[in-house]
Amino acid sequence: MKMECLCVAGSGRMNEDAYVTNQTKHLFAVVDGVSSLVPYENADGLTGGAIAAQIVKEHLEEENGEQSLPELLAAANERLYACMRNDRINLEKKEALWGAACAIVRVEDKFIDYAQTGDCMIFAVYADDTVRPLTHPQVSHLEQAAFAKWESCISAGIRQHSELMEHCRDILISNRYQANTEGGYGVLNGESACPDFIESGRINRTQLRALVLLTDGLFMPRPYGGAEPRWEETVLPIVHKGLQRYADDLITLENSDPECVRYVRFKKSDDKTGIVLHLSE
Template sequence: MKMECISVAGSGKMNEDAYATNQAEHLFAVVDGVSSLVPYENAAGQTGGAIAAQLVKQYVEEANGAQSLTELLADANLKLRECMKEEQIDLTKKDALWGAACALVRVSESHIEYAQTGDCMVFAVYADDTVRPLTYPQVSHLEQAAFAKWESGIQDGMRQRVELIEHCRDILVSNRYLANVAGGYGVINGEPACSEFLESGRINRIHLRALVLLTDGLFTPRPYGGPEPKWEDTVLPIIHKGLQRYTDELLLLENGDPECLHYVRFKKSDDKTGMVLYFS
């Protein structure tokens, strides 16, 4: 098995993404940290999202034994809760919680196990270039309302990203309160209910060419007014060009649209983390 990994900071203060490899246990993961809407930084200048992502990374890389993938993520969630308690974070306020989305796989000779929460994705790519999404971006139904309001702001003449973010802030805040509840989305944020919203599964490796794990910063963006890209538009260029070249081309596109007026997203560049596992 060959592996290609990348993690690139976006236009924020720091990279709140991470990836994890645990060769001894055949575990691999990408993690997307989610900062609280209530500003927080520790003494080292790390945001809550960065702390959460590094905690999950460490949990995966230090895992051992026969623990299931969902048990591993649930335990990481409890550890995150302890960390927030130590920092006196108000755990009753969802907008103050640190969080992380994660896509995690365990590779064996005959099959692949996976677990996921949030909007990190795992794709199986077969020998004939068939792309099979194993996971679902759990926040997509909530983002649509925010994107629609963003687009309405553009139509009303707004041309600054900062202005557009403020225009959509009410939706972004209300979405945080839908974490780990019915009709909302799953996320690792210290809430006990997190374990109820973890997704998991298992596939065999017949004709499997590669596994692709991505945080949402690497998804091909939709042009405003254009069709939603298919997963193949993201995954196959990564397989054919390589993760580095795909990322470079995506950054070029984003840098040409710094105010987010032409392609659907909330910031010029989100953090980007990906991992490709190639099988012979």
């Protein structure tokens, strides 16, 4: 098995992504930290999102093979809760919680187990280049309202990212309150409801060429006024030309549109983390 890994900071102050490659345990994961809405930094200057990503990463790296993947993510969620309580985070306020999205796989000889929460994604790529999403970006239905508002502001003549963000801020804040609720989305944030929103499954390895795990910073963005890109437009270039080259091309595109008006997104460049497992050539 050949493996590619990448973890690149976006345009934010620090990289809140992480990844896990435990080849001994055949365990691989990408993690996307989510900072609290209440500003927080620890003594080392790390944001809540960065801390959450590292807590989840460290927990997964200690995996002993005795738990299922959903159980493993639920245990990471409990560890995150304990760390926030230890740091005296107000756990009664949703806006104060640190969080992390995660996509994880365990690669066995005959099958692949997977689990996911948030908007990290896992794709199976077959010998004929069929791309099969194993997961669903759980926040996409909530983001659509913010994207629609963003586009309506562009149509009204707004061309500054800061102003576009200000018009959409209330929607984005409202979306955060939907974490681990019915009609919302799953995220590791210490809440007891979190395990109910972890999705998981198993596939066999027949004709399976590669597995691709991505945080949302590597998704091809939607052009203003255009259709949402198909997953193939993100996944196949990664498999064919390599993760690093795909990321370089995406960053070039993002840098050409710093105000986020040609391609609809909330940051010029989000943190980008990916793992590609080439299972057969």
